[in-house]
Amino acid sequence: MSSAKNAAVVNYAEKKHSVEIREIPVPEIGEEDILLEVENVGVCGSDLHQWTSDHSWPVNYPVVLGHEFGGKIASVGDRVTGWKTGDRVVSETAAIIDPQNPMSKTGLYNLDPTRKGFGYGVNGAMTRFVRVPARCLHSVPEGLPFEEACLTEPCSVAYNAVAVNSHIKPGDRVIVIGPGTIGILCAAVAKICGGDVAILGLEKDRGRLEIAKSYGVTPIINDASEWARKRDGLGADLIIDAAGISATLKIAMDLVRPNGQITKVGWGPTPCNFSLDPLVQKNVRLQGSFSHNWPIWEKVLGLLSSGTLDVKPIIGGIWPITEWHEAFEKMHSGEVVKSILKPV
Numbered sequence: 001m002s003s004a005k006n007a008a009v010v011n012y013a014e015k016k017h018s019v020e021i022r023e024i025p026v027p028e029i030g031e032e033d034i035l036l037e038v039e040n041v042g043v044c045g046s047d048l049h050q051w052t053s054d055h056s057w058p059v060n061y062p063v064v065l066g067h068e069f070g071g072k073i074a075s076v077g078d079r080v081t082g083w084k085t086g087d088r089v090v091s092e093t094a095a096i097i098d099p100q101n102p103m104s105k106t107g108l109y110n111l112d113p114t115r116k117g118f119g120y121g122v123n124g125a126m127t128r129f130v131r132v133p134a135r136c137l138h139s140v141p142e143g144l145p146f147e148e149a150c151l152t153e154p155c156s157v158a159y160n161a162v163a164v165n166s167h168i169k170p171g172d173r174v175i176v177i178g179p180g181t182i183g184i185l186c187a188a189v190a191k192i193c194g195g196d197v198a199i200l201g202l203e204k205d206r207g208r209l210e211i212a213k214s215y216g217v218t219p220i221i222n223d224a225s226e227w228a229r230k231r232d233g234l235g236a237d238l239i240i241d242a243a244g245i246s247a248t249l250k251i252a253m254d255l256v257r258p259n260g261q262i263t264k265v266g267w268g269p270t271p272c273n274f275s276l277d278p279l280v281q282k283n284v285r286l287q288g289s290f291s292h293n294w295p296i297w298e299k300v301l302g303l304l305s306s307g308t309l310d311v312k313p314i315i316g317g318i319w320p321i322t323e324w325h326e327a328f329e330k331m332h333s334g335e336v337v338k339s340i341l342k343p344v
């Protein structure tokens with residue numbers, strides 16, 4: 001097996017469109033790692049950003065893309081306990097952490113500033129075999145197929161933003177800005193939490209807003225002020241900003257009610273040129289949300305397994321990794337919400 005090579009989607013340079021299929025050897029594993037044979041890997045907005053080179057994080061070129069994945073354990077390192085060959089697993093994304101970092105010691109290793117993830121810091125999963133530290137693993141419940149289980153990661157991003165970093169009560173009125181994968185999943189989780197939920201997009205997002213409707217949320221194009229104020233004229237209890245630009249914070253400050261909250265989960269490197277005074281005047285709490293940790297993954301796997309959270313509506317298709325370009329394009333153009341790849 002060690003001499004065999006497998007096709008991988010490799011991001012090889014900083015330059016725009018520096019992604020191609022390369023044949024790579026099966027990775028060597030350390031004594032605390034397992035070798036995972038990938039069944040499915042989701043394409044993330046961040047994979048697209050590295051492809052178009054408008055990402056804002058350091059990338060260890062050349063690197064295999066892909067951090068939303070699941071598969072079967074192909075071999076286990078000498079010091080790994082509790083896992084065996086053939087186990088069905090998904091992997092968290094924090095491939096490298098410093099266990100001595102104070103954030104790691106409090107269980108928030110996702111916030112360890114030295115952490116490095118699959119797909120940018122170390123080789124990711126858009127290939128047949130990936131090396132995974134055993135501490136990253138979660139068991140996939142029986143009956144949950146890999147094409148759904150591989151989306152545990154974006155679901156965990158949404159769960160952290162909505163159910164952990166936001167305070168949401170049944171009956172709260174929630175507006176999600178941005179109908180991408182994370183936005184739609186945030187809307188779905190807010191719905192599970194008992195919220196009355198709307199999702200805001202642009203004219204070009206019509207298709208994705210239609211998909212969001214299957215989660216029982218109200219799609220809104222361009223302007224959500226009427227929906228925000230229709231109950232008592234004051235605005236929504238919670239705004240989840242899942243758009244990929246920073247300027248939407250202004251919309252969030254406008255739509256939120258006094259004493260309400262804004263949770264920002266969408267990245268946007270451009271500086272804002274507006275006043276934050278509405279935050280002060282309305283006594284609003286602004287909360288960032290990043291990544292996820294072990295307990296969140298366990299909760300999400302439970303929700304996926306019971307069908308309480310259903311990712312099927314957002315899956316736009318499954319492509320062999322050699323057809324990564326089409327899968328990336330379809331997501332990039334907004335034609336599909338989520339593309340999934342399968343190793344060849």
Ligand SMILES: [Zn+2]
Nearest residue numbers: 044045068154
């Ligand atoms: Zn992702």
